[in-house]
Amino acid sequence: MDFKMKTLKVDGIHVRIQIWDTAGQERYQTITKQYYRRAQGIFFVYDITNALSFQNIVKWVSDADECAPHAVQRILVGNKRDEEHGRRVATEQGSKLAKSYGMEFFETSACTNYNITEAFTRLTEMVLQAYRTELKSILPPNRDEFTLTEPAEEEDEYDTCLC
Numbered sequence: 001m002d003f004k005m006k007t008l009k010v011d012g013i014h015v016r017i018q019i020w021d022t023a024g025q026e027r028y029q030t031i032t033k034q035y036y037r038r039a040q041g042i043f044f045v046y047d048i049t050n051a052l053s054f055q056n057i058v059k060w061v062s063d064a065d066e067c068a069p070h071a072v073q074r075i076l077v078g079n080k081r082d083e084e085h086g087r088r089v090a091t092e093q094g095s096k097l098a099k100s101y102g103m104e105f106f107e108t109s110a111c112t113n114y115n116i117t118e119a120f121t122r123l124t125e126m127v128l129q130a131y132r133t134e135l136k137s138i139l140p141p142n143r144d145e146f147t148l149t150e151p152a153e154e155e156d157e158y159d160t161c162l163c
């Protein structure tokens with residue numbers, strides 16, 4: 001299980017997000033489910049060059065449905081967009097599946113950084129929207145903006161991709 005912190009500025013608010021990268025292997029499934037319980041947003045990520053990873057999304061979504069809070073925000077991601085030559089899952093298949101779940105859909109590349117910030121920003125926006133009522137209750141009066149935490153001076157970038 002990988003864990004990272006990242007500060008994003010979304011809708012004028014500095015939001016510090018905790019990112020948990022859960023293990024994809026079957027044997028860790030019980031532990032992985034524990035992490036869904038406190039999740040506010042989930043990316044379901046498959047590899048566009050691996051049809052099996054796309055088929056497995058159904059299982060991840062069903063686990064999350066079982067364990068995650070009702071208000072959890074979800075986005076489907078097809079990663080490795082830089083490997084177009086090895087593509088096994090068409091963009092349309094991804095967007096169709098996302099639509100069937102009522103999710104937004106991004107194709108990304110962790111290698112070239114394609115759509116990474118966009119996907120994280122969008123999920124953060126969706127979480128802020130979903131938890132707006134709770135957020136308002138902690139906003140100081142007469143403030144249009146609220147810094148949930150000060151941005152850290154230096155933070156890790158997203159995982160470096162060794163590909």
Ligand SMILES: Nc1nc2c(ncn2[C@@H]2O[C@H](COP(=O)(O)OP(=O)(O)OP(=O)(O)O)[C@@H](O)[C@H]2O)c(=O)[nH]1
Binds near residue numbers: 022082111
């Ligand atoms: N070309 C390319 N390779 C990538 C990309 N993202 C990850 N990889 C490579 O894919 C391999 C698997 O990446 P991981 O991040 O370990 O994948 P994972 O889904 O977290 O794997 P689990 O730990 O089993 O859940 C590594 O060799 C990465 O370098 C990408 O966008 N493009």
